[in-house]
Amino acid sequence: MFAALGRLASRRPWYVIAAWVVFAGLVIALAPKLEATTDQSEFLPRHYESIKAAELQAEAFPDTNSSVGGIIVFDREDDESLTPEDVAAANAAMTEVQGELGATFDGVQALDPQQPEALVAPSEDGKIAFSIVALADDVTGYEPSAFDDVVDLRDDLEKATDGTDLRYGVTGPVAQGYDSQEASGDALAIVGAATILLIVVLLALIFRSVIITLMPIVIVGLVSSVANGLIAWANDVFDLKASSDVEVILLVVLYGIGTDYILFFLFRYRERLRDGEATRDAVAHALARAGEAIASAGGAVIVSFMALVLSSLGIFKSIGPALAIAVAVTLLASLTLVPAVVTLLGKALFWPSKKYLVEPSSARFTALGRALGKRPAAFAIGSGGVLAALAVMAFTFTPTFDLGDSGVPADAESTVATDKFTESVSAGASDPGYIMLTSRDGEEISQGDATAFAETIDGTDGVSSAQLGASSEDGSTWAVTVLLDEDPASDAAIADVRGPVRDAAHDAAPDGTQALVGGTTSIFVDFQAAMNRDYKVVFPVAAIVIMLILALLLRSLVAPLYLMASVGLGFGATLGATALVFQHLKGDEGLIFLLPIYIYLFVVALGTDYNILMIARLREEAREGKSSRAAASQALRHAGPTIAAAGVILAGTFASLMLGGNSLLVSMGFAISFGIFVAAFVMAMFFTPAITALMGRAAWWPGHGDETAAEREERVGPA
Known part of the structure; x- marks a missing residue:
C-alpha cells in the first residue's frame, strides 16, 4: 500500500x-465558521442534577430570568474608601447607562426596595459600590451579541465615569465569558x-x-x-x-x-x-x-x-x-x-x-547506541527508574475544579472586579445559585412548606443566605435563591454544594416533592462526577485500541505489552513532575481536574509515535540479520536523530501553550511538553530499545517480525 x-x-x-x-x-x-462556546452547562448530559434544575427553571418560569447578567463594581482610583459624593457619582453613572444596556441585559436590579432610584449599593466596608444587572429573557449570555453588549457597557461606563475619581469594573458570567x-x-x-x-x-x-x-x-x-x-x-x-x-x-x-x-x-x-x-x-x-x-x-x-x-x-x-x-x-x-x-x-x-548528501558521523548517537547494545539492562533500569521515581509523585496530585480561575487571566477586568466584590460584599453573591422545589405529581406546594424548606437551606453549612422566590403559575414549583459562603467557582464552594447543600435540599424536600440544586457551582459538582466516570472508561478503551494497533503493526503480542507499560510510566512521570513543579515548588493548592486526561491522551498517543518509530527501525535492522542487541544499537544510531529532532519540536510547540496566559494552558503546556520530552528522550530512545534488546526474539512472539528474508524463505519456502 x-x-x-x-x-x-x-x-x-x-x-x-x-x-x-x-x-x-x-x-x-x-464550510461554516468554527464557533466556540464558554457556557460550561452545554458540556454536560441532561441526566445530571444541575442540568435538570436549569431545564425545570426554564419550564416553570418561562417569562422570568433571574440570572445575574453582570455586576458593576465601583471603587476609587486612589484605593481609599468611597465618599457619599463617590456613591452619588456611581449612581449617576448607572442611571446614564441604564437605558443603553442592549438586548442581553434586563435592566439594573433594585437593591433597596425603599429607594428604587438607588441603582448602586455601597459595601459595608465602604471600599466599593456595586450594581447588579439581570440577564434578559431567552438569553444564555454566551452569544456573540452578548459579548458585544459587554464591550458597549464598558465603553458607556468609561464615558459616564470620566471626570470622577471612580474606577469601574464589569464582571459576572457574561463578562467572564467575554474575557x-x-x-x-x-x-x-x-x-x-x-x-x-x-x-x-x-x-x-x-x-x-x-x-x-x-x-x-x-x-x-x-x-x-x-x-x-x-x-x-x-x-x-x-x-x-x-x-x-x-x-x-x-x-x-x-x-x-x-x-x-x-x-x-x-x-x-x-x-x-x-x-x-x-x-x-x-x-x-x-x-x-x-x-x-x-x-x-x-x-x-x-x-x-x-x-x-x-x-x-x-x-x-x-x-x-x-x-x-x-x-x-x-x-x-x-x-x-x-x-x-x-x-x-x-x-x-x-x-x-x-x-545534505554527506552523512554526519552522529557520534553521540553512535556512542549511545553502542553503549546500549553492550549494557541494555543498565539502560532499562536507569531510564525505568527515573520514570518510576517521578511517577510516585503522581499520587500527590490534587485536582481543582475552579474552571473560572483557570480560564481567565488574573489581570482581566472581570477577574479584578470579582476579587474586589467578593472581598467587600460576599463571595456567593457574585454568582447566586438556586434550588428548584417541585412536586413529583404536579400538585400545588403550599407556601408554608416552601418557606420551611427555604429556612432549612438558610441554616445549612456553606450557605450564606437562602431566600424563597416566586412560585410557578400552577404552584407546583418554587424557586429558592442561594448565596454561598465561598466563591461559587472555588473548590470550597464545590465541596459545600456536593455535600451539605445537596444533602440538605434532598432531605428537606417535603413528601411528594423533589429538590434540584442548580447554578454554576452545581454544574462544577456534576463535572467532577462525570470526569471520575470518564477516567474509568476512556483510559482503558484508548489503551486497548492502541495495543491492537501495535499488535497489528509488529505482528506481536509481547512487544505491545511493554510498549504500553512504558507509556503508562511516562504518563505517571509526567503527572508526577507537574504536581512536583506546580504544587510542591510553586505552591499551588491544586491543578485543574482536566489535566490528567489531557496528559493521558497526548502523552500516550504522541509518545506512542516515537516508540513506533524506534521499534519499527529496530525490527528493520533485525531483518537484516543483526542480533537483538546490535539491532537496538543501530536503531538508536539511525532513528535517534529523527526522534530527537521531532521530540524537541513537538515538546517546544506544546511548551508554547505556557504563553497562553491562563493557568490551564500554563499547566497543560508544561505537562504535555515534559511528557513528550520524556517519551522521546527516555522512553523511545532508551527504555524501549533496551527492553527489546533484553527480550530478544521473544519480543516478536508469536510472529516473526525480526526474521531475515532468508529465514522467512527457509520457514515458508520461496515466494
Whole structure:
C-alpha cells in the first residue's frame, strides 16, 4: 500500500497537488465558521442534577430570568474608601447607562426596595459600590451579541465615569465569558507566533535549508484550514460543542504533529539520497519504509482522540473528534502531499545546503547506541527508574475544579472586579445559585412548606443566605435563591454544594416533592462526577485500541505489552513532575481536574509515535540479520536523530501553550511538553530499545517480525 502511494506521489506529483488544492478550496469556501462556546452547562448530559434544575427553571418560569447578567463594581482610583459624593457619582453613572444596556441585559436590579432610584449599593466596608444587572429573557449570555453588549457597557461606563475619581469594573458570567474568549484569542496569536518561530529556527538548524524551513508552515497552514472546515461541518452535523480553547490546542497539535510526520519522511528520504538513489526512487522507497510507521503512529493518535466520544462531557466529546479529524488530515497530507512536493522540488529542497548528501558521523548517537547494545539492562533500569521515581509523585496530585480561575487571566477586568466584590460584599453573591422545589405529581406546594424548606437551606453549612422566590403559575414549583459562603467557582464552594447543600435540599424536600440544586457551582459538582466516570472508561478503551494497533503493526503480542507499560510510566512521570513543579515548588493548592486526561491522551498517543518509530527501525535492522542487541544499537544510531529532532519540536510547540496566559494552558503546556520530552528522550530512545534488546526474539512472539528474508524463505519456502 505505502509502496503504491510512494509510486503515485513520485510519478504523478502534479495530480496529487492539484487534488489537494481543489479539495482545500472547496472545504474553505463551503464550510461554516468554527464557533466556540464558554457556557460550561452545554458540556454536560441532561441526566445530571444541575442540568435538570436549569431545564425545570426554564419550564416553570418561562417569562422570568433571574440570572445575574453582570455586576458593576465601583471603587476609587486612589484605593481609599468611597465618599457619599463617590456613591452619588456611581449612581449617576448607572442611571446614564441604564437605558443603553442592549438586548442581553434586563435592566439594573433594585437593591433597596425603599429607594428604587438607588441603582448602586455601597459595601459595608465602604471600599466599593456595586450594581447588579439581570440577564434578559431567552438569553444564555454566551452569544456573540452578548459579548458585544459587554464591550458597549464598558465603553458607556468609561464615558459616564470620566471626570470622577471612580474606577469601574464589569464582571459576572457574561463578562467572564467575554474575557475568557478574548484571552483565548490572545493565546491563539501568541502561541501561533511562538510555535511557528520555534519550528522555523529548529528546522533551519537541522537542515540548513530555506525551503524545508518553510515547508511545514505552508503545508500545515493549508491542512489547518481544511481541518477547521471539516471540524465545523462535524460540529454542525453531530451537534458538538467546541470549547473556547479548542483552536489553540488544534494549532499546536497540527503544527507539532505535522512537522513531526514531515521529519519522519524527510530523514528517510535524505537517507535514501545518501545511498545514491535518484529523487523519484528515493521518494518512493522512503514512503514505502516510513509510511507504515507514520500511518500506525497517526492511527494511534486518532483512535486515542476518538476514544473521547465515550466521555460523558461535551468538552471532550467535541475536542476528541476535532483533534482526530485534524490528525487524519495531517496524516493524509504527510503520505501524499508532502512526497509530491518533495518530488517536484528535487535537489532544490535542500537549498542552499551543499552537504545534505554527506552523512554526519552522529557520534553521540553512535556512542549511545553502542553503549546500549553492550549494557541494555543498565539502560532499562536507569531510564525505568527515573520514570518510576517521578511517577510516585503522581499520587500527590490534587485536582481543582475552579474552571473560572483557570480560564481567565488574573489581570482581566472581570477577574479584578470579582476579587474586589467578593472581598467587600460576599463571595456567593457574585454568582447566586438556586434550588428548584417541585412536586413529583404536579400538585400545588403550599407556601408554608416552601418557606420551611427555604429556612432549612438558610441554616445549612456553606450557605450564606437562602431566600424563597416566586412560585410557578400552577404552584407546583418554587424557586429558592442561594448565596454561598465561598466563591461559587472555588473548590470550597464545590465541596459545600456536593455535600451539605445537596444533602440538605434532598432531605428537606417535603413528601411528594423533589429538590434540584442548580447554578454554576452545581454544574462544577456534576463535572467532577462525570470526569471520575470518564477516567474509568476512556483510559482503558484508548489503551486497548492502541495495543491492537501495535499488535497489528509488529505482528506481536509481547512487544505491545511493554510498549504500553512504558507509556503508562511516562504518563505517571509526567503527572508526577507537574504536581512536583506546580504544587510542591510553586505552591499551588491544586491543578485543574482536566489535566490528567489531557496528559493521558497526548502523552500516550504522541509518545506512542516515537516508540513506533524506534521499534519499527529496530525490527528493520533485525531483518537484516543483526542480533537483538546490535539491532537496538543501530536503531538508536539511525532513528535517534529523527526522534530527537521531532521530540524537541513537538515538546517546544506544546511548551508554547505556557504563553497562553491562563493557568490551564500554563499547566497543560508544561505537562504535555515534559511528557513528550520524556517519551522521546527516555522512553523511545532508551527504555524501549533496551527492553527489546533484553527480550530478544521473544519480543516478536508469536510472529516473526525480526526474521531475515532468508529465514522467512527457509520457514515458508520461496515466494
